[in-house]
Amino acid sequence: MQEHRATRLHWDFRLEAAGTMPSWAVTRGPTLVPLEKRLAMHVEDHPLDYQTFEGVIPEGNYGAGEVIVWDNGTWELVEGDDPVAEIAKGKLKFVLHGKKLKGLFTLVKIKPREGEHGEPWLLFKDRDEFSDPTWKIEDHAESVKSGKTLADLQRSRKDAPIWKSNRSAAPDGTAVKRAARRAVATDPIPRDAKPMLTTLVDAPFDDPRWLFELKWDGYRGIAVVEADRVTLTSRNGKDLLHQFPEMKALAGAFRSIPVVVDGELCVLDEQGRPDFQLLQSRDKPDARGQKQRRKPSPVVYVVFDLLYADGRDVRERPLDDRKRLLEELIVPDRGVLYSKHVLEHGKELFHHAVQRGLEGIVGKQRASPYRSARSREWVKIKAKQRQEFVIGGWTEPRGSRKEFGSLLVGYYEGDVLHYAGHVGSGYDGELLSSLMKKLDPLARKTSPFADMPKPNTPAHFVRPELVCEVAFAEWTRENILRQPVFVGLRIDKDAKSVVRERPQHADPDA
Structure with a gap:
C-alpha cells in the first residue's frame, strides 16, 4: 500500500x-x-515493479505527486480460489500479512451514486484478533521502506527518485492539461489575509446546517507556511514568531506546503484544556527584569481553517471542504492540533464546555x-x-x-473610550511588577x-494602548463591571477594536 499525494491525498491499495x-x-x-467502511475507488492495474517505488511522479504523468511505501507484505484469498474472478464478481474476502495491516479484510463493490464516475468499492476490517477500535492512521505516517513521511519526502523532493509512466492520466490527456493549467494558473498565496471574526450570540442551538467547535482560549494567528519561510501574524498584524519561536518549525507539521491556515496558539493544562494564564507565563520577566530561564510552557497551534493549499486559494470553498482538506494535511505530533467539530448538536457541545470549565463554543x-x-x-x-x-x-x-x-x-x-470599572483581583506580585513596567512608559x-x-483612591492615567482580558459576573445598570478579575494581556488585539460585546439573538437563519 502506497500513501500518495496527487490531486488529493489517498492510499493506493x-x-x-x-x-x-x-x-x-x-x-x-x-x-x-472493525467494520469501519472506507471508500475505495477501483482504478487500473499497475505493473509489479511499481510496488516498491517511493519518490516523485512528475507533473504530466499519471498520478503526479509524492509517493511513499506505507505498508507491504503478503496476502491470501479466503473465499474462492481465483482473485481475478472474485474481483469480477464484485467481492474479495482476504487476509493481509503486512507490517501495519494484519488480519481479515473485505472489499465489496457498491453502486455509484447518481452522477458519480468510476467504480466505487468499500474496504473494511473484519472482526478478529487484529481489530483495534482505537487505531488511527495518523499514528502510522512513516514509510515501511525508508521511515520517511510524505512531508519528509516533499522537503527533499529534488533528491527523490522519479517515476515516469510515459502516459497521461487519461486518454484525453487530462493530467497534462491539468499540469499545464497549474503551471500558469497557480493562485497567489494570500500572505496578508485577515481573520474571519465571530458574532456573539445569546444561546446555543441545534441545526444540521451548522458545525460546532470548542472555543480555544489563546492568541489568534494566521500562519503562512512555505518551504523556506514561516510567518505567523496576530489579528492586529503583530509577528507572533518573536514570542513563540518554536512555531518556525511549522513546515514539518503539514503534508503539503505552501499552506495558509488559521488557528489559535494555546497552552493546554494537564486535562487538555486551554489555559490562557499559562500562555501568559511565556511573557513574564523574572525579578531582574529578564525573561525567565525556566522551560516555557509548551505551545500548540490549534488550527481550524484552511485558506490556501496545493496552489489553490480555497477561501471561497465551503467550510466543510476546507476542514476536510485541512485535517488531511496535518502531520501528527508536530506542534499542530486539528480543531475537531460536531455537526448539528451545538447545545450538547455547549453543555460539555460548561461541564469542563471551558470558555464556550463557536x-x-x-x-x-x-x-x-x-x-x-x-x-x-x-459559557x-x-x-x-x-x-x-491604575489606582494606587x-x-x-x-x-x-x-x-x-x-x-x-x-x-470615545467609555469607562467600565476598576479591576483589582487576579494578580500576583510578579504580575503586578511586570504590568507596572508596561504601564510606566505610557503615563499621561x-x-x-x-x-x-x-475614584476612591488616587488614580494615574496612561495612553489607551494596552488591551487586557477580564472575567466578570455581570454588567450593572450603570454599565460597570461587577466582580471583575484580570485574566491576562492581549498582545494580539488593537485597543481601537475593543468594543462592548452585546450578544445578539441566536438565529441560525440570520
Missing part, C-alpha cells in the same frame, strides 16, 4: 494477482477499526466561505462572561500590595475616559 496488481484508491486510508455555517470580516456565519456562545478591555489607568495600592491597586478599564464606541496627565467617575 494493491494486491498482486495474475502477474499484475489490481489497485484501489482509498481516500481516507485503511483502518483496523458555531459555523458548513457552507460558509472564509471572509476577512466579522460575520453572522460564524457565531460564538460564551463565561469574559471580554477584552482597554487599560486607561492599599495595605501591603505593591505597584498598583487596580487597573482602570474601558471600551470604545467610535472614537489626563484621563482618557469620557465618563469616568471620581
Whole structure:
C-alpha cells in the first residue's frame, strides 16, 4: 500500500494477482477499526515493479505527486480460489500479512451514486484478533521502506527518485492539461489575509446546517507556511514568531506546503484544556527584569481553517471542504492540533464546555466561505462572561500590595473610550511588577475616559494602548463591571477594536 499525494491525498491499495496488481484508491486510508467502511475507488492495474517505488511522479504523468511505501507484505484469498474472478464478481474476502495491516479484510463493490464516475468499492476490517477500535492512521505516517513521511519526502523532493509512466492520466490527456493549467494558473498565496471574526450570540442551538467547535482560549494567528519561510501574524498584524519561536518549525507539521491556515496558539493544562494564564507565563520577566530561564510552557497551534493549499486559494470553498482538506494535511505530533467539530448538536457541545470549565463554543455555517470580516456565519456562545478591555489607568495600592491597586478599564464606541470599572483581583506580585513596567512608559496627565467617575483612591492615567482580558459576573445598570478579575494581556488585539460585546439573538437563519 502506497500513501500518495496527487490531486488529493489517498492510499493506493494493491494486491498482486495474475502477474499484475489490481489497485484501489482509498481516500481516507485503511483502518483496523472493525467494520469501519472506507471508500475505495477501483482504478487500473499497475505493473509489479511499481510496488516498491517511493519518490516523485512528475507533473504530466499519471498520478503526479509524492509517493511513499506505507505498508507491504503478503496476502491470501479466503473465499474462492481465483482473485481475478472474485474481483469480477464484485467481492474479495482476504487476509493481509503486512507490517501495519494484519488480519481479515473485505472489499465489496457498491453502486455509484447518481452522477458519480468510476467504480466505487468499500474496504473494511473484519472482526478478529487484529481489530483495534482505537487505531488511527495518523499514528502510522512513516514509510515501511525508508521511515520517511510524505512531508519528509516533499522537503527533499529534488533528491527523490522519479517515476515516469510515459502516459497521461487519461486518454484525453487530462493530467497534462491539468499540469499545464497549474503551471500558469497557480493562485497567489494570500500572505496578508485577515481573520474571519465571530458574532456573539445569546444561546446555543441545534441545526444540521451548522458545525460546532470548542472555543480555544489563546492568541489568534494566521500562519503562512512555505518551504523556506514561516510567518505567523496576530489579528492586529503583530509577528507572533518573536514570542513563540518554536512555531518556525511549522513546515514539518503539514503534508503539503505552501499552506495558509488559521488557528489559535494555546497552552493546554494537564486535562487538555486551554489555559490562557499559562500562555501568559511565556511573557513574564523574572525579578531582574529578564525573561525567565525556566522551560516555557509548551505551545500548540490549534488550527481550524484552511485558506490556501496545493496552489489553490480555497477561501471561497465551503467550510466543510476546507476542514476536510485541512485535517488531511496535518502531520501528527508536530506542534499542530486539528480543531475537531460536531455537526448539528451545538447545545450538547455547549453543555460539555460548561461541564469542563471551558470558555464556550463557536458555531459555523458548513457552507460558509472564509471572509476577512466579522460575520453572522460564524457565531460564538460564551459559557463565561469574559471580554477584552482597554487599560486607561491604575489606582494606587492599599495595605501591603505593591505597584498598583487596580487597573482602570474601558471600551470604545467610535472614537470615545467609555469607562467600565476598576479591576483589582487576579494578580500576583510578579504580575503586578511586570504590568507596572508596561504601564510606566505610557503615563499621561489626563484621563482618557469620557465618563469616568471620581475614584476612591488616587488614580494615574496612561495612553489607551494596552488591551487586557477580564472575567466578570455581570454588567450593572450603570454599565460597570461587577466582580471583575484580570485574566491576562492581549498582545494580539488593537485597543481601537475593543468594543462592548452585546450578544445578539441566536438565529441560525440570520
